[in-house]
Structure formats: structure tokens, C-alpha cells
Amino acid sequence: MLYSLTAGGKRLRPVMLLATMEALGAGSENGIPVACAIEMIHTYSLVHDDLPAMDNDDLRRGKPTNHRVYGEAMAILAGDALLTYSFQIVAESESIPVDKKAELIALLAKAAGPEGMVGGQAADLEGEDKTLSLEELEYIHHHKTGKLLVYSIIAGALLANATDTQLDHLKQFASHLGLAFQIRDDILDVEGDQEKLGKLPGSDQSNKKSTYPQLLTMEGAKRKLDFHVNEAVNELKSAGVEDTQLKAIADFIIKRDH
Amino acid sequence: MLYSLTAGGKRLRPVMLLATMEALGAGSENGIPVACAIEMIHTYSLVHDDLPAMDNDDLRRGKPTNHRVYGEAMAILAGDALLTYSFQIVAESESIPVDKKAELIALLAKAAGPEGMVGGQAADLEGEDKTLSLEELEYIHHHKTGKLLVYSIIAGALLANATDTQLDHLKQFASHLGLAFQIRDDILDVEGDQEKLGKLPGSDQSNKKSTYPQLLTMEGAKRKLDFHVNEAVNELKSAGVEDTQLKAIADFIIKRDH
Numbered sequence: 001m002l003y004s005l006t007a008g009g010k011r012l013r014p015v016m017l018l019a020t021m022e023a024l025g026a027g028s029e030n031g032i033p034v035a036c037a038i039e040m041i042h043t044y045s046l047v048h049d050d051l052p053a054m055d056n057d058d059l060r061r062g063k064p065t066n067h068r069v070y071g072e073a074m075a076i077l078a079g080d081a082l083l084t085y086s087f088q089i090v091a092e093s094e095s096i097p098v099d100k101k102a103e104l105i106a107l108l109a110k111a112a113g114p115e116g117m118v119g120g121q122a123a124d125l126e127g128e129d130k131t132l133s134l135e136e137l138e139y140i141h142h143h144k145t146g147k148l149l150v151y152s153i154i155a156g157a158l159l160a161n162a163t164d165t166q167l168d169h170l171k172q173f174a175s176h177l178g179l180a181f182q183i184r185d186d187i188l189d190v191e192g193d194q195e196k197l198g199k200l201p202g203s204d205q206s207n208k209k210s211t212y213p214q215l216l217t218m219e220g221a222k223r224k225l226d227f228h229v230n231e232a233v234n235e236l237k238s239a240g241v242e243d244t245q246l247k248a249i250a251d252f253i254i255k256r257d258h
Numbered sequence: 259m260l261y262s263l264t265a266g267g268k269r270l271r272p273v274m275l276l277a278t279m280e281a282l283g284a285g286s287e288n289g290i291p292v293a294c295a296i297e298m299i300h301t302y303s304l305v306h307d308d309l310p311a312m313d314n315d316d317l318r319r320g321k322p323t324n325h326r327v328y329g330e331a332m333a334i335l336a337g338d339a340l341l342t343y344s345f346q347i348v349a350e351s352e353s354i355p356v357d358k359k360a361e362l363i364a365l366l367a368k369a370a371g372p373e374g375m376v377g378g379q380a381a382d383l384e385g386e387d388k389t390l391s392l393e394e395l396e397y398i399h400h401h402k403t404g405k406l407l408v409y410s411i412i413a414g415a416l417l418a419n420a421t422d423t424q425l426d427h428l429k430q431f432a433s434h435l436g437l438a439f440q441i442r443d444d445i446l447d448v449e450g451d452q453e454k455l456g457k458l459p460g461s462d463q464s465n466k467k468s469t470y471p472q473l474l475t476m477e478g479a480k481r482k483l484d485f486h487v488n489e490a491v492n493e494l495k496s497a498g499v500e501d502t503q504l505k506a507i508a509d510f511i512i513k514r515d516h
Binding site: 001044048051053054071072073074076077079080081083084085087088091092098099101102103105106108109110112113114115118119121122125 | 259302303306309311312329330331332334335337338339341342343345346349350356357359360361363364366367368370371372373376377379380383
């Protein structure tokens with residue numbers, strides 16, 4: 001569990017949660033338990049995704065994948081334990097008001113489980129070796145990556161007592177940002193540098209996965225990336241929180257090289 | 259998810275939860291969401307346990323194991339989804355009082371996660387191909403099987419507003435019952451009938467697992483089974499709930515042939 005949790009990574013989801021709280025004028029300290037829970041769920045999904053039966057990856061975040069170090073059986077258990085522990089952290093937290101805990105846990109499970117991330121992974125699996133339509137590809141990404149990103153923002157907004165209007169715009173912001181994030185990921189898999197990525201580029205192609213550059217051409221994928229980043233920034237403005245770290249995160253996502 | 263959930267099984271854990279509520283004079287209907295959550299967690303653990311990287315079992319509950327039908331990748335995801343969804347069910351339930359939800363979820367995660375079931379599975383994995391001491395074997399079973407069984411009883415007791423004294427005795431009851439359950443399992447793996455078990459007997463020996471009959475002889479294992487069943491029944495008496503379905507469950511466990 002610790003090996004994969006401490007292997008680095010961008011910590012994008014926890015940062016988004018804490019940045020959302022700060023953008024809304026709340027202290028971010030009460031966000032730490034949920035932020036940790038989200039990162040644990042993200043990490044467990046990578047550990048399981050890297051397994052030989054799934055993507056069969058040897059490198060993650062520049063280090064050997066969990067199962068390459070501890071064996072497949074222990075990697076499966078480490079993932080299971082990270083997932084379970086994430087709910088324990090939130091449920092046991094003393095900094096989250098008791099009337100918000102159940103809602104935060106329900107939304108986290110929804111974002112991570114069969115109606116969210118795992119549902120997206122299952123659809124992704126079923127779509128392997130097929131040419132997907134753009135709609136199918138977006139369905140997969142919206143669930144596989146998007147839901148947990150959106151949850152990071154929503155959880156921060158709930159913890160910081162956002163208004164309903166702010167919550168709506170922040171959801172839209174997160175949704176566009178999630179798609180932008182995935183498009184950038186697909187672009188990096190073609191154009192990226194192994195050292196910066198911490199993994200081998202070209203794995204989408206060798207795994208025969210449908211990607212944005214493949215469906216839209218590289219030009220088209222980059223235009224789509226710009227569109228979603230602009231929409232994201234507009235939603236931030238509508239939520240009244242454009243001059244904040246959240247804007248910096250959107251900028252980071254469009255420019256990142258890993 | 260549905261394939262493994264509906265493949266049958268004894269439903270021992272949900273039955274224990276509901277029987278605990280009824281033994282304490284409460285209606286059991288409010289226990290259904292937690293009862294389902296526990297069965298989902300139990301089922302996910304079987305789906306992952308059966309994987310080639312773990313026990314590599316082909317049969318479970320008389321049917322081909324999940325990965326034999328849907329492939330390894332989908333079986334991993336089905337397990338992940340069942341685990342996540344179990345927390346969603348409890349968190350979204352409208353029949354559980356809001357002040358009890360966080361406690362029930364925290365205890366469930368503790369029973370199922372690294373401090374409970376998954377911790378026991380990891381210890382079990384590390385103990386493979388070694389001869390374990392009786393203490394090590396009990397540690398494994400106490401975590402791998404015992405914690406979730408104990409949780410079934412505790413959750414029922416909490417939902418039925420048990421007194422602290424009742425809660426203590428019911429915990430002890432569940433703990434003895436959990437060990438009795440595991441000893442019976444080990445005995446069945448030697449003496450059981452394939453048709454009734456729904457799986458091949460002898461898998462412990464071929465997997466080189468330490469068992470009670472192996473450490474204590476078959477005679478000794480059966481004596482230990484009797485001891486724990488008697489202790490369990492005594493605890494029921496101390497909790498003032500001996501003439502109930504819980505007693506029938508203890509009897510079932512000592513006599514079951516599958």
C-alpha cells in the first residue's frame with residue numbers, strides 16, 4: 001500500500017479538492033481526510049490497472065509497478081486494502097461534520113464504483129480491440145477518469161459550504177477539466193518523453209486502445225483540448241472563483257509534459 | 259457482479275446480522291442495507307481469492323468461478339465494484355439513522371480492510387508454504403474470516419440498540435463462532451463431499467495451506483471446534499439471547515456439511 005502511495009504522482013485530485021476549498025474562502029485542513037481517500041482510490045485503481053490481466057504495465061510513476069515488486073496476489077490485496085481504507089478514513093475522520101459524512105461517502109462510492117470509475121474501466125475493457133465512436137470514448141473517460149476528478153471538486157465545495165450555483169458551475173468546470181486531462185494524456189502517449197512520463201509512451205497503440213488523436217487526428221485532439229480548457233475557465237468565472245489556484249491547475253493540465 | 263452475488267452461498271453473514279436484530283427484539287428490516295453490503299464484501303473477497311494469482315480455483319458455490327466465465331480482468335473489476343458498491347449502499351440507505359451511518363461504515367471498513375479481512379489475507383499469503391504456529395493460524399483466521407463475521411453481529415446489535423454488556427457478549431459469541439466456522443471449513447476440506455461443497459475438497463493440502471487438522475490432528479481439531487461452539491453458546495446466554503435464531507446458527511455451523 002505504502003509503496004504505491006508514496007511512489008510520487010501529481011496528486012492532482014487531492015490538490016483540486018484542497019484548492020476548491022481555498023477558492024471558496026474556507027481553510028483546507030478539514031479536507032485532508034477526503035483528499036487522502038481520493039488519492040488512495042486513484043492509487044488502487046492504478047495498481048489493479050497495471051496487473052498482467054489488465055494493462056500489464058511494468059513501470060508506473062518511474063518505478064516498477066506494484067505487482068513487479070510484490071507479486072500479483074499481494075498487488076491485488078494492496079489495491080483492495082487501499083480502496084477499503086479510503087472509506088475508513090472518511091468515516092473515522094473527526095474533522096468532517098457528521099451530517100456531511102454519509103453524503104461524502106455515498107458520492108465517493110458512486111464516483112469510484114460501478115456507476116463511476118469501475119464502470120468506466122469495464123466499458124473500456126469491453127471496447128478493447130474495437131474502434132470506438134467519439135461518444136463511446138467520451139463515455140469511458142467521463143466515467144473512468146472524469147467522475148473521480150469531478151468528485152474531488154464537489155467534495156471540496158461541499159466541505160467549504162458552496163452555494164448551489166457555485167456547485168453547479170464547479171461540477172461543469174471539473175467535467176471539462178477531466179476531459180481535457182484525458183485528451184492531454186492521449187496526446188502525451190504519442191508525443192511524450194519516457195523519462196518525464198515515468199512510463200513508456202506508445203502503450204495505447206500497442207494495447208490497441210482508442211484515443212482522441214486516433215479518432216480526431218492530432219490537430220483535432222489539440223483543438224478539442226483547447227475547447228475544454230476554455231470552457232473550464234469560463235465555468236470558474238461563473239462560479240466567481242477565477243483568480244485562484246483552480247485556474248493554475250487548469251493551466252497546468254494543458255501544459256503538462258508528464 | 260450479479261453472477262457471483264446470485265451464485266448461491268449460505269448467506270451466513272447477512273443472516274447473522276438479521277438474526278441478531280431479531281434476537282434483541284428489533285425488526286430486522288432496517289438491517290437489509292448493511293446485510294447486503296456485508297454479503298457483497300464477502301462475495302468480492304471470494305471473486306478475488308479465486309483468481310489465478312491467488313488460489314486459482316475453478317469452482318465456487320458449484321459454478322465456474324467468476325474469472326473462468328468473464329475473464330481475469332473483468333473478475334478483478336467485478337470484485338472492485340462489489341466492494342465499492344457495498345459502501346454506497348450503506349451510505350445511501352434511508353433506513354439507517356444518520357448518526358449511526360458513519361460508525362457502521364467505519365467498522366465495516368475496519369473489518370474488511372487492512373486491519374481486518376484483507377490484512378488476514380495478506381498474512382495468509384505470507385504464510386503459504388510455511389508451517390505456521392497455532393497462534394499464527396488463529397491470527398490469520400481471526401482477521402481473514404473472523405472480523406467480518408464479528409462485524410455482522412456488531413452491526414445488527416448497533417442497529418437494534420443493544421446495551422454495552424450485550425454488545426460485549428455478542429462480540430465474544432461472534433469471535434468463537436468465527437473460529438468454529440473456520441475449523442469446520444478445514445475439517446470439511448479433508449472430509450467433505452465435492453457435490454455438497456460445490457468445490458473440490460483437498461484444495462488446502464494441494465495449496466500447502468496450514469490447517470487445524472494438520473496442526474492439531476483431526477481429533478484435536480474436532481475437540482477445538484466443540485470448545486468454541488460451547489463458548490459461543492455461553493456468550494449467547496450471558497447476552498440473554500440464547501433461545502433465538504442465533505443459537506440455531508451456531509448449531510448449523512458445527513453440523514454443516516458444505
